[in-house]
Amino acid sequence: MEPPAEVVHWMFGVGLLFLSLCLLAEAIVGPVVWRHRLWRAYLWPSLAFLLGVLMWPVMVFYTSSAIHMLAHSAWAQALMLVGAAQLGLVRGKLHSQLWELTLPVALVVSGLAFLLHEQNPWFFSRSAFLHHALGWTLVAGAVVALGRAVNPRSPAFNAGFAVMVVTVAALLFCDRNVAPIFGHLSPLAGAR
């Protein structure tokens, strides 16, 4: 009844790509120009929050293993937390800049969820490779996000963060349920 897992990954890839393009645009033109229209400041946090809400159906309908369920739950909460904290800061409802730290924390949690829930080695199949790549990208992205939290005006950190989200979106688009990676597919994963 549910769509194949890869299709769901592509859907979230679309959402993250749009989010990353907003971040990239902000990094290129600078926050001052980007926020010349106030609604633009709400754009990526709202999208992150929405993606978090939309992750819950994935969590409850894909229950082939408990660890997958828990991983999806972690991503849903991480996305909602990041979106909510950023919206609160933009709106002026939150004042402490410590809320900026929710972003690196959420990225670490999301990355670890990818790494822990993928039980196969890197070259088992393409999806396994991508899960590992996504996990490490997010963990590395947390360092960039931390730098961005400390120095929000830094073009390097802003651009680095945007590129990290573009990478995550691209990796999600590459996902296939059963497909080789660099020409290799484990016989256990379906190679005949």
Next chain:
Amino acid sequence: MRAKALAAAVLVALALPTSALAHAVLLQWVPAYGARLATAPREVSLQFDQTVDAFPNAIVVRSSSGKLVTAGPSRTADSGRRVIVPLQRLPKGAYTVRWQVTSNEGHVVSGVYTFGVRVKPPPPTEAYGAGGPTKFEYVARWGYFVGLALLVGGLAFRLLVLRGRPVTPALERRFYWVVGVGVVGSIELGILGFILRAADAFQLPIGQLIYGDLSPLARGTRFGTAFITMTLGFALVAAFLFLAWLLERTILLWPAFILGLVLCSGLSLSGHSAVDVGSTWKSELADYVHLVAACFWVGGLVMLAFVVWPTAPGLRRDAFHRFSQLAAVLVGAMVLAGAYLAYERLPAVSDLWRDRYGQVLLIKGSLVVLALSWGALHHFVVAPALERGRGVGSRAVARSLRGESAVAIAILLVVAVLVDANPPTPRSVKQPTQALVAHK
């Protein structure tokens, strides 16, 4: 040089395969889980997405009385992707399949499901060998009820008791903390409860359960349906609450409140009042009224004691008076619905002290009497005194409110135990199906 070495180490770490192991995913069950078959199957066959190793006892099939009904050892087929076990000639009845295979790289994957031959099979939670709830489950369920009460009761208090009243920023801030804790608690403890229920059904250590296939539990049971619906619903409630806080629009609390009220029915539609022998729509309705009234009462008390009293002295008298009026209605509804449910579930008065369910109910009743006496003191003594302008700043009143809240929350702990206890079977009702007998 050091930087280069570090970069090389990072690259090697990333490039090396992890020590984590492959695990197989079950693609197909034959017979399907929850199937009611017209004819007895000759074998049970499980198709995996990858090669697995199967020991001779990889698939164990038992009847509702626990009798082993396999006719030989398990074997693999289809290049190790399919595991098959032959069956004896199965008579009419419910059967439990427990399977456990090892992925070629060492991971143990397992699961449980049920099917029936000319009878409706029980849900996996009532499969043969499924365990009962643990003390940890009681605590988790208690936390879940507290979360639900904070959420639904807190919203009811804000929208009904404080309606049209000027609310201070401090009160508003604390209100959002309380209902925020309520909704997050409901989501998190709901997930934990689902995993714990799966652990009961699978009878596996948590290390192996994390690779267990939970689909039969999520799709094949009322509990699973309630879990799916309530998790999705509470995520929406969280979104509405957040938007109400962010945009400072109280009107957005209404959809959160209504959704919360609707979601409460998930418990009534998947609990004793819905699935036990002799359940009717009246027992479901009574359970729902009982639950909602209790949530309003407990959550309202917490709001009054921990939100209004410390943050809004100007609202104390008014809020106390209005909640006192509402509480009288709530308590009436709660007691009536509870009495009806007790009458339905306990065939004889002596069950109150003879049956475990009755004993827990007796403890709950005693605590309710204590809480109601406390409430009556507030209603008939404190409320009139506050009306006369006395005791508004009294610490004794604040302490008394906190005390009543504590008793109300303690009642929820007893309820958490009661929910997992099996009420005695009414004498008027015929013995339950074979499947339920297996569970007992």
